[in-house]
Amino acid sequence: MVEQVFYWIAFIMTSMTALFAAVMVITRSNPISAAMFLVLNFVSVAILYLLLRFPFIAVIQVMIYAGAIMMLVVFVIMLLNVEEEERRKKIAVSLAQVISVVLVLMLCAQLVVGVGIQKIPGKHGAFTAEQLAEVGDVKAVAQMLFTTYLFPFEIASIILLVGIIGAVILSKKER
Amino acid sequence: MPADIPSLYFLIVSALVFAIGAIGVLVRRNAIIIFMCIEMMLSAVNLTLITAAHYLNSLDGVLMVFFVMTVAAAEAAVGLAIFVLLFRNRKTIKADEINLLKG
Numbered sequence: 001m002v003e004q005v006f007y008w009i010a011f012i013m014t015s016m017t018a019l020f021a022a023v024m025v026i027t028r029s030n031p032i033s034a035a036m037f038l039v040l041n042f043v044s045v046a047i048l049y050l051l052l053r054f055p056f057i058a059v060i061q062v063m064i065y066a067g068a069i070m071m072l073v074v075f076v077i078m079l080l081n082v083e084e085e086e087r088r089k090k091i092a093v094s095l096a097q098v099i100s101v102v103l104v105l106m107l108c109a110q111l112v113v114g115v116g117i118q119k120i121p122g123k124h125g126a127f128t129a130e131q132l133a134e135v136g137d138v139k140a141v142a143q144m145l146f147t148t149y150l151f152p153f154e155i156a157s158i159i160l161l162v163g164i165i166g167a168v169i170l171s172k173k174e175r
Numbered sequence: 176m177p178a179d180i181p182s183l184y185f186l187i188v189s190a191l192v193f194a195i196g197a198i199g200v201l202v203r204r205n206a207i208i209i210f211m212c213i214e215m216m217l218s219a220v221n222l223t224l225i226t227a228a229h230y231l232n233s234l235d236g237v238l239m240v241f242f243v244m245t246v247a248a249a250e251a252a253v254g255l256a257i258f259v260l261l262f263r264n265r266k267t268i269k270a271d272e273i274n275l276l277k278g
Contacts, residue, residue, distance in 0.1 A: 004179065011180055015188040022192050022215060026199030031207050038211050041192070045218050048185065052229040057240055064244050065218060069251045076255045077207055080262050100201035108194035115186040120226075125233025141237055149238050156245040163249030170256035 011051055018044040031077045035070060042066040053129050056137045185226040193219040206261075206268040210254055217247050 021041035028034040042065040049058035132140060145153055196219060199212035221240045228236030262268050265275075 008180065011184070015184075018188060019191055019195070022195040025211060025215060026195060026203060026208070031205060034208055034211060038215060041215060042218060045192075045222055048188070048222060049225055051180075052185070052225055054225055054229070054237060057225060057237055060241070060244060061218070061221075064248055065214065069214060069248060072251050072255050073207065073211060076258060079259065080207075080268065097202050101198055104194050104197045104201065107197065108190055111190035111193070112187055115190065116183060120182055120230050122227065122231050123233070124231050125235065127234050128232045129229075137237075140234055141241070144234050144238055145241070149242075152238075152242055156242055159246060159249050163252045167252040167256040170253065170260050 007051065010047070014044045014047045014051070018048070032074065035074050035077065038073075039066050039070050042070070053132065054137055056141060182226050182230040186223060189219045189222040189226065192216075192222070204269050204271055206258055206270050206273070209270060210251075210258070214247060214251070217243060 018041055021037045021044065024037040025034045025041065028037065042061060046058040046061040046066070049055075049061060127140060193216050196212045196216035199215070200209050203209055203212065221243055224236040224239050224243075226236075228234060228240075258268055261273060265273060267273070
C-alpha cells in the first residue's frame with residue numbers, strides 16, 4: 001500500500017517535471033537555458049522508464065540523450081556564439097504561428113482521445129515484470145538484439161558509420 | 176507492483192510532451208532550438224514504445240527504442256555539422272533567414 005502511494009507520487013512529480021521542462025524549452029530565448037531544460041526533460045523521462053521497470057533503457061537514455069547528444073548541442077551553441085534573440089517590443093506573432101499552434105493542439109487532443117478510448121492493441125509477449133527481474137533486462141534485451149533483431153542491429157552500425165563520415169565531411173574546411 | 180497505474184497516464188504524458196515539441200518546432204525560429212524540440216519529440220515517442228512494451232509484457236518496444244536512439248545520435252551528428260556549415264556560410268541560423276533553395 002505504502003509502495004503504491006510512493007509510486008503514484010513519483011509518477012505525478014516526474015511527469016509534471018517533464019511537462020514543465022518541455023514548456024521551458026520552447027519558451028526560453030537563451031539557447032543554453034533551453035538546452036539545460038531539455039536535459040531536465042530527458043532525465044525525467046528516464047525516471048519514467050525506471051518506473052516502468054526498464055533500468056537499462058533509463059541508463060541508455062541518460063547516457064545517449066542527456067549525455068552525448070546534449071553535449072554536442074551545447075558545444076555547437078557555444079561554438080556558434082549566437083547572440084540572444086533580441087526581445088522584441090511587441091511580440092510579433094504571425095498568423096501562420098497561431099494556425100500551427102491550433103493544429104498541434106487538435107493533434108494532441110486526437111492523440112489523447114485515441115489512447116483513451118481503447119486499451120493498447122497488440123500481441124502480448126512472454127516477458128512479464130517478474131521474469132524480467134529474474135533474468136535481468138540487459139540479458140533479455142541482448143538476447144533479442146543478437147537473435148531476432150540481428151539484421152537491424154547491423155544496419156544501425158552502418159547508419160552510425162554514415163553519420164560519422166557525413167559529419168566529418170560536412171564540417172571540414174575546404175581549401 | 177507498478178501495473179496499477181493505467182497505461183493511459185503514461186501515454187498522455189507522452190502525447191503532451193510530443194505536442195509541446197511540435198509547437199516548438201513550428202513556432203521557434205532558432206534552428207538549434209528547433210533541433211532540440213525534434214529530439215524531445217523523439218524521446219516522447221520512445222516513452223510510448225516503452226509503455227507499450229511494459230503493458231504488453233513484450234520486449235519489441237525496447238528494441239525499437241534502441242534503434243530510435245541510434246538514429247537520433249547519427250541525426251544529431253549530421254544535423255549539428257550542417258548547422259556549423261550553415262553558420263560559416265550565412266552567418267545566421269535563424270530558420271526564416273535561411274533561403275538557399277529559394278532560387
